[in-house]
Structures are given as structure tokens and as C-alpha cells.
Amino acid sequence: MASSTLSLDPVFDEERRMAALQAHALLDSEPEREFDALVSLAADMLDCPLAALTLIDRDRLWVKAGIGDLPVEVPRSVAICNHTIRKPDQFIVDDLSKDADFAGNPLVVENGLRFYAGMPIHAPDRQGVAQPIGSLCVMDATPRSLNESGMRTLRHLTTLAEALIAARAIARRATDIAELSERQASDLRAKDRTFQQAERISMIGSWRLSIPERIASWSDGVFRIHELPLGEEPDIDTAMNYYPASERQQLNDAVAHAVETGIPFDLELDFTTATGRLRRVRVMGEREESDGQVTAIVGVFQDITDRHALEMTLRRTASTDALTGICNRAAFDRALEGAIDRARQSGALMALALIDLDGFKLINDTLGHMAGDDILREVGRRLRAPWLQNCYVARLGGDEFAVIVEDAGLLARIDQFRQQLEETLSVSVTAEGLTMTCAGTVGMRLWTPETQTVRYFVHRTDAILYAAKRARVGERRKGDRRRAA
Numbered sequence: 001m002a003s004s005t006l007s008l009d010p011v012f013d014e015e016r017r018m019a020a021l022q023a024h025a026l027l028d029s030e031p032e033r034e035f036d037a038l039v040s041l042a043a044d045m046l047d048c049p050l051a052a053l054t055l056i057d058r059d060r061l062w063v064k065a066g067i068g069d070l071p072v073e074v075p076r077s078v079a080i081c082n083h084t085i086r087k088p089d090q091f092i093v094d095d096l097s098k099d100a101d102f103a104g105n106p107l108v109v110e111n112g113l114r115f116y117a118g119m120p121i122h123a124p125d126r127q128g129v130a131q132p133i134g135s136l137c138v139m140d141a142t143p144r145s146l147n148e149s150g151m152r153t154l155r156h157l158t159t160l161a162e163a164l165i166a167a168r169a170i171a172r173r174a175t176d177i178a179e180l181s182e183r184q185a186s187d188l189r190a191k192d193r194t195f196q197q198a199e200r201i202s203m204i205g206s207w208r209l210s211i212p213e214r215i216a217s218w219s220d221g222v223f224r225i226h227e228l229p230l231g232e233e234p235d236i237d238t239a240m241n242y243y244p245a246s247e248r249q250q251l252n253d254a255v256a257h258a259v260e261t262g263i264p265f266d267l268e269l270d271f272t273t274a275t276g277r278l279r280r281v282r283v284m285g286e287r288e289e290s291d292g293q294v295t296a297i298v299g300v301f302q303d304i305t306d307r308h309a310l311e312m313t314l315r316r317t318a319s320t321d322a323l324t325g326i327c328n329r330a331a332f333d334r335a336l337e338g339a340i341d342r343a344r345q346s347g348a349l350m351a352l353a354l355i356d357l358d359g360f361k362l363i364n365d366t367l368g369h370m371a372g373d374d375i376l377r378e379v380g381r382r383l384r385a386p387w388l389q390n391c392y393v394a395r396l397g398g399d400e401f402a403v404i405v406e407d408a409g410l411l412a413r414i415d416q417f418r419q420q421l422e423e424t425l426s427v428s429v430t431a432e433g434l435t436m437t438c439a440g441t442v443g444m445r446l447w448t449p450e451t452q453t454v455r456y457f458v459h460r461t462d463a464i465l466y467a468a469k470r471a472r473v474g475e476r477r478k479g480d481r482r483r484a485a
Contacts, residue, residue: 013131017085018058020123020131024169026055027062034164035065037311039136042157043067044330045318046117046150048138053121053161054081055134064134078106084118085132090151092117095143115140117150119158123165136161153317160310167307171284174204174300204302208288209236211259211296225281225303227273244270251283259294262287268304280308321395323373324380332394332402337454339392339404343447349411350404350447352457353421354465357399358472359438367431375399375438378427385424401440411446418444441469 021027035053043051050068054061061079063072076082080102084091093116096102107113118137122130136158146154205221214236223230226242240248247269254265264286271281285299319331327335336352343350357379364372379401383393392404403421410417425440443465451457 014058016125016127016129017131017133020125021055021057021133023126024123024133024165025172026064026133026165026168027057029064031065032168034168035161038157038161038164039065039067041311041314041318042136042138042154045153045157045314046138046146047330048115048140050113050139050141051137052139053134053136054079056082056085056132068139074107080105080107080113080116081118081135081137084135084137085120087120090117090119090154091135092146092151094145097143112141113139114143117146117154119154121158121161121165123162123169156310156314160307160314163307167302167304170204171300171302174206204300207285207299207301209255209285209297211294222301225273225279225301227275227277242272242274244272247271254283255285255297258285258287258297268308279303280305321380323376324383324395325377326380326383326401327392327394329394329396332392332396332404333454335392335394335404336402336458339406340447340451340454340457342406344449348406349408350406351411351414351444352447352461353403353405353418353442353444354396354458354461355401355403355421355425355440355442356465356469357401357425357427357438358441358469359436360399363429363436363438367429367434367436371429371431371436374429375427378429379425379440382424382427387420399438414444414446418442441465441472443468 039051039053043049050066050070052066052070053064055064056076056079059076060073061076061081063070080093080096083101093099093102095114096105096108096116097114102108105113116137116139118135120132121134121136123133125131136154138154205219205223205225207219207222208217209215210217215233216236216239217233218226220230240251243251251267251269254267257263258265264284266282266284268280268282271279273279280303282302282304283299284301285297287294288296288298319327321328339350342348357375360372360375363375376395376399380395383401383403388403390407391410392406394402394404396402405411405414405417421442422440425442426437427439428435428437430436443461443463445457445461445464447457451460
């Protein structure tokens, strides 16, 4: 790729920015699942094939986490994110090839990039001043725009990225403090004060489980997370009782595996405090040895309830159609692949029903889009009926819906199922004294081992749907002729 001399804005303090970046030790670090999950979420929620969390080094851009066919690094002089870090808010270009600043950029000319939307990621320097160290961005090879909802989503995800970087820094700092405390016993009290401050700020604590005595030693932060007064450390059985049975078994297995193999563990678990509050915690631990003998498991304990709730909210938003309240196209594609894999492995039956609303366009054109939205919401409500609770229902877009059927009882009467589904989807709407009705036509097909791909399966089901629509139109025309006679 070609490069040019990099120019910086006069107000841009490059040295302080670089100091903040280096202090976080993110450059050239190993992949981390939290960042990978965040970037994957950005690609799903903003419907872009390319997404990345990038860091701007002195002379290069490096990709910390990415989705799609992206280079690991590019010269800073051609990096579009180098423009983003100079912006106070989002930087969006609908068509890079038509922008004078980017039309000749190698990423546009050679790699075919067209759409770009990015938001600067900030991290504090040693003086606590936020410095732009990189960006969270999504890209596409097709020109497009980002609506207000998409802009809000990008801002929320960037806030989450900054929170992850801050939590990572706190965890690294806590680990460093713990290691220094053990190596430098003479300075223990000073380091302990610093550690307790970090615990209070980040809802984090340290713990040690003595193997021979089966007694847990907790820092003040762990007592705070348990909502217990500072005092006598509990035995292992009492400590485990704060977790539900399934989580307790998972933690027990992880501790036993660490003792046996020396492999550290890192778990996220549900947890109930002493006052009965449900929380989400992260538990990390590793083996401690003395004279070749395993003496303890030591680790870090962190309350991640707020972060977990935000992640779950974002994931639900990414999988749900906002208008109808049922699953969206992206979630349907994943669910169909999973259903086909299960059918292929078990030999069980599985069927796909595709639905098209006859008369919907006429209602939209006659009564307006608000009436059309009322129809779609009612269809979504009916597809959540109890008799369909074992099915996976989704809105594919417009007036197209889908139902994945794996329930053996429903599949045993597949013709009646299809007929009942069509009857369920006869919906009327009234506006300005005029009542109009639309009905759902259903095309349904069983999956067979000869169906090689998901795409082919959907294509064949779609063909059945449109054959059913043509047949329904023919029946209406015959009825019209009989009435005319």
C-alpha cells in the first residue's frame, strides 16, 4: 500500500496519547474473548460484514479484535481510524470512493471499502485525562448510511469497549499488586492500601483457598461483594453455598482441575449475596505451590453484574425485531443452521415454514404504514401463541415470517399445522372507517439429508410458498367467476 507523510493537528498531543496507549499494554497482545465478543456484537447489531477494535500506534494501525477479512495492521498514513481519533464523536463516511480524502486510499482502491463508521475509544493517561487510543468501527464494501438508532448503538458499544479496557487495566493492576506484595513483604501495608482502593472502585477483591485446611481467606473487597461484615473467613463449604447448585459444581470442578493440572481458570457465574441479591461475578484462580507441593488456590473475585446486564441487553436487542418482538433475520439464520445440524446428527424430523402476508401491500398503500405496522405487530403476537411455544418464530423482513418446527407432535400432523398457521394469520385492521384483511400463505418443507445446504433448503421452501400463493390467487379468481355467473 502507498503511504504519505502523516500530519497531526496542532492541538493533538501525540506524546500523551502514546503514553496512555502504552500504559494499557494492549498493542500486540493476545486475543481476548471479551473484545472478540464485543466486535462480533457490533457487526451483528449494525449489520456490517466488517468490524474492528483498532489501536493507533505511532506509525501503524493494529487490529486488537476484528470480524471479517481484515489485515492485522496497516500503515497509519492510510488508516481511516486515524481520522476517527481526532473527532469528538462519530466519524461516518457513506461512500469512501466519493470522498475526496479517501477516494485514492489503498483500502478503498485495492480492498474495495466503501462504507465506514467509527467512534474514538479513549483511555486515561497518567494525569487522568482521556486520550484517544483507537476506535470501534464497522465497514462494508457497499455504500450505505447509519440511522439514528445505529449511531446510538455504536456509541453504547464504544462505551462498553472503554469499560472493558478500564476493567482489564484494573485487573492487571490488581494482579501486579498481589505479585509485588508477595515478593516485597516489607512494603505490604502500602500495597494493601492501594489494592483496597482499587477493590472499592472496581468491585474487585482477592481470595486464597488453603488446600490442607479448606479455609478461604478473603480481602475486604470480597466481603463487600458478598455483602458480609468484615470478619472471620468462611470454610469452603460455606463459601460455595452462595452459588446455585449448577454454578457450585462448575466452580468445584474448576478448582479441582487447577489443583490437579496447574491450569488457571476464569469463570463468570451467577451468585447470591448474604442479603439475597442476585449478582453476576467473575472468578479467576490459579495454583500456588511451596517446595513442590500444592498449598493453595489464589485468585481474583469481581462483581460484573452491570457489565453482564448491559451485554445481555445488547445481545437481546441484536436478536429481536423491534416492531414485532420476535426474532430477527440474523437470529433466524443462526437458529436454522443449528436446527439442521441437530436433525442431521440425530436423524429426527425438522421442518421450515415460510409465511407471506397476502394483501399486506394493499393495506399499506390504502390505510398507510401505521395500519401496516399494526398488522405486523398482531402477527408477531399471534406467532407467540402457546401452541407455537416449542417453535422458533422470526420476522425475516417486510411481511415475510418464518417458523422452524422441531416438535415431534406438531410434525406428526404437519398438514393440520400448516392449515392452523394460515388460519391464525388472518388479520384485520380498521382505519378511518375502512376495514381490510390480510391472510398468511404458508409454504412448508421437511428437511431431508439430501438437502445439502441451508440456502438450498430455504430456496426450495420459498418455491413451495410461491406455488401456494399462485394457487390461492387461482382459487380466488375461480370464486369470482362463479359469483359473477
